[in-house]
Amino acid sequence: MKLQHTLGGLEGLDPVQPELRVFVEPWEERIFGIHTAMMALSPQLNLPQTSSTFRTVWSWADLRKGAEAMNPFDYFKYRYYEKWLGGISGYFVANGYITQAELDARTDEYLADPAKSLPSGGTSEVDDRIHKYLIDGDSPWHQWADKPRFSVGDTVLVADPPTVEHTRLPGYLRNKVGVIETVYDDAFSYLCSTGPDGIGPAMPVYCVKFDPQHLWPGNAEPGFFIYADLFDAYVRPVADQTAA
Amino acid sequence: MTDRFAYPPDREARNAARVRALEALLIAKGVITNQTVDKVMQTFATEMGPFNGAKLVARAWTDDAFKALLVTDTMAAVAQLGLPTGAAGAEGEHMRAVANTPQVHNLIICTLCSCYPWPVLGLPPYWYKDPSFRARAAREPRAVLKEFGLDVDPAKEIRTWDSSAQIRWFVVPERPDGSQGLSEDELAELVTPEAMMGVAVALPKAA
Numbered sequence: 001m002k003l004q005h006t007l008g009g010l011e012g013l014d015p016v017q018p019e020l021r022v023f024v025e026p027w028e029e030r031i032f033g034i035h036t037a038m039m040a041l042s043p044q045l046n047l048p049q050t051s052s053t054f055r056t057v058w059s060w061a062d063l064r065k066g067a068e069a070m071n072p073f074d075y076f077k078y079r080y081y082e083k084w085l086g087g088i089s090g091y092f093v094a095n096g097y098i099t100q101a102e103l104d105a106r107t108d109e110y111l112a113d114p115a116k117s118l119p120s121g122g123t124s125e126v127d128d129r130i131h132k133y134l135i136d137g138d139s140p141w142h143q144w145a146d147k148p149r150f151s152v153g154d155t156v157l158v159a160d161p162p163t164v165e166h167t168r169l170p171g172y173l174r175n176k177v178g179v180i181e182t183v184y185d186d187a188f189s190y191l192c193s194t195g196p197d198g199i200g201p202a203m204p205v206y207c208v209k210f211d212p213q214h215l216w217p218g219n220a221e222p223g224f225f226i227y228a229d230l231f232d233a234y235v236r237p238v239a240d241q242t243a244a
Numbered sequence: 245m246t247d248r249f250a251y252p253p254d255r256e257a258r259n260a261a262r263v264r265a266l267e268a269l270l271i272a273k274g275v276i277t278n279q280t281v282d283k284v285m286q287t288f289a290t291e292m293g294p295f296n297g298a299k300l301v302a303r304a305w306t307d308d309a310f311k312a313l314l315v316t317d318t319m320a321a322v323a324q325l326g327l328p329t330g331a332a333g334a335e336g337e338h339m340r341a342v343a344n345t346p347q348v349h350n351l352i353i354c355t356l357c358s359c360y361p362w363p364v365l366g367l368p369p370y371w372y373k374d375p376s377f378r379a380r381a382a383r384e385p386r387a388v389l390k391e392f393g394l395d396v397d398p399a400k401e402i403r404t405w406d407s408s409a410q411i412r413w414f415v416v417p418e419r420p421d422g423s424q425g426l427s428e429d430e431l432a433e434l435v436t437p438e439a440m441m442g443v444a445v446a447l448p449k450a451a
Contacts, residue, residue, distance in 0.1 A: 007375060008355035008382035008406065016377040016391045019370035020438070023414040026292045030267055032367070033281030039334075041275070053274040064357055067427035073248055080358070080373045085259060089266055098269045106265030111257060118268050130280060134287050134362075135330040140410045169410050172382060188338075188410045206411045212383060218338035221384045222411020229409035 001163055003072035006171030009216055028081040035063065035088060040133030041126070047133060050126045056095050061191040063087060065166045142202035144187035150206060150235060154180045157236040159198070160209075167197045169234045173208075176215055177238060181227055182207035190231070198233030206230050248357075291330040291368035297414060298435035300325060300364060300414045304343070305419040314341050314416060322364070336363035336412055341404065343416040344445070349396050350415045351389070351442035353381045354407040361412035365437055372441065382406065392443045415442045422448035 003010075023029050038058035041050070066087030067075065069090050078086070092098045110116055150156055160174040161167070168190065184205045193200030212220035252258060268274045303325060304311035314321040318341045322331050332339075339361050342350040354360070355378050360368040370414040371392075372375055381388045385402045387396070396402060405413045423431060430449075438444035 005356070007379045010379035010442075011383075013379055016380065016388055017371060017374055018392050018443075019374070022367045022369055024370060025256055027256075027263045027332060029285055030263045030281050033284040034263075034267060034270065034276065036334075037280045051274065052276065054276075066403065067357070076263040076375060077249065077251075081372065082259060085263055085266075089262065092266065092270070092275075097273060097275060099267075102269060103262070103265055106268055108257070108260045110261035110268075111254075114257070114260065114264075118264070118278055119271050120278040121271050122274065122280070124277075124279075126277050127280055127283045130284060131287060133334060134284070134292065135333045137333040137335070137337040137363075141338060145360045146284070168356065168384075170406055170408050172355070184338075184371075190410070202412040205411070208261075215385055219383070219435045221386050223398060223400070224385055226382060226404045226406060228406040229411050231409055 001171065002068055004070070005163065005167055005169075008170045008172040009220075023081070024079070025081075031081050031088060033233055034083060036134070037130050038088070039138075040130040042072055045058075045133065045138060047129050047136075048125065049122050050129050052126045053097075053130075054055040058091065061166060066090070069168055077117070080187045087126065095189045140188045140190065140202075142187045144202065144204060148183050148204040148206070149237075150180050150204075151185065152180050152183055155238050156180060156208060157238045158230065159234050159236050160197045161198050163236070164193050164195050164197045166192070168194070168199060168231060169197070170228055173210065173213055173228060173234075174232075176210060178208040178210040178228075180206050181209045184229075201230045203232040205232065206235055208235070238243065265326075267403045268276075287330070288362075288366050290362045291328040292333060292336075294364070294435075294437045294440065296327045296331050297361075297437070297440045298432040299327065299428075301340075301435045301440065302431035303415055304416050305431055306428055311343065311416065315343050327363075331363045333361070333363050336361045338410055339364065339412045339414065341416050342403065344418045344442075346400075346418075348401050348403060349442065351385050351402060351404045352407065352413045352415060353378055353404060355379070355382055355443035356408055359407035359412060361414050365414060365440055369437060371443070389426050389443060392438070394444055404448060415444075416440075417444075417446040420446045420448045 041052045041054040042057045093100050118212040158173045158176050187202040188205045190199040207229050271278050304314050316330050318339045358373045435448045439446045
């Protein structure tokens with residue numbers, strides 16, 4: 001069980017911080033921009049070829065795997081974009097784009113002289129492709145001929161697949177019972193296969209309604225309901241509850 | 245002794261130098277260009293941002309048929325409004341809007357990460373990414389909203405939507421009292437990202 005998969009409902013935390021800014025340090029914009037460029041330049045996308053030397057796949061799933069692999073204490077310790085900076089720097093080293101030694105050396109240079117300018121280089125088609133990715137998106141939608149297994153109003157049981165490196169199943173819903181609120185049209189794939197967790201290929205997706213009193217008996221606020229979008233692989237008929 | 249909870253004294257300077265080093269190396273090695281990051285930020289300043297969501301909400305406040313479409317077929321409504329290109333772009337290919345009513349208050353969260361409808365809301369503010377918010381809003385939304393300064397009537401049902409698959413969510417807040425006679429552009433100015441995620445409501449302009 002991973003903290004990062006089971007954050008929903010965790011008790012004993014601090015008051016929320018109503019910090020309205022997107023970036024709280026100027027450097028955070030830079031790592032956000034790099035992440036977005038990596039997604040847009042990933043070679044599996046159907047976008048124009050460019051001169052960029054980026055040759056490996058980077059998606060949200062890779063960023064999330066990094067965050068989900070963290071020691072849970074570190075997960076709380078580091079600010080949002082600090083986690084991105086660690087994950088993305090590590091990725092470029094692990095995939096041979098840069099070495100840790102050159103990253104450390106350059107870091108020392110900029111630490112000594114923060115105003116030292118960036119090199120110039122690159123051609124506009126690289127940035128055009130990134131813009132096109134943002135504007136067009138990367139839809140996970142797929143046509144789906146089969147009838148989804150569940151219908152609106154069905155009572156369903158949430159699956160409890162093995163914990164692996166990455167999931168889109170909120171941990172607080174495992175083994176809980178809910179009611180289908182929406183059956184989305186057609187099917188959705190996920191950015192990668194999550195192995196025994198069960199998602200990746202196109203499958204129906206449902207919005208499922210849960211009673212917080214069932215999720216956290218006697219320990220949730222009254223007068224509210226929580227809904228989650230769940231891939232078909234995470235949803236079982238209620239009859240499975242006795243069989244399990 | 246563990247130093248797990250200690251930050252280096254030059255934490256932010258080191259972060260800034262590290263990201264600048266990374267950007268410099270990626271430019272030098274031909275991965276990105278020296279304009280890439282600035283151009284990405286420019287897109288979020290001009291094409292994909294909360295100014296789009298505010299227009300959708302303002303139209304919904306003045307046109308009941310549009311509001312009905314916005315909550316039943318969000319993408320069709322987005323296409324109808326003539327927003328900048330990109331209004332159905334990355335992280336908003338499949339969006340769903342839920343409308344607040346006198347009986348229901350909606351709150352959008354993402355307990356697993358920070359899924360957010362980029363084309364209509366731009367990038368998520370820090371509060372949305374805060375682990376305390378993400379954890380607590382799932383179990384005690386009223387207490388959390390109170391910390392944002394929003395006291396939701398106990399008679400109102402709260403619906404919390406956890407963005408766990410590929411659908412991106414936003415809220416159509418209620419039109420504030422005292423906003424009669426305002427133009428659609430003026431109404432759009434009353435719509436904040438916080439109101440479109442459900443941690444605030446739309447307020448009439450302060451006199």
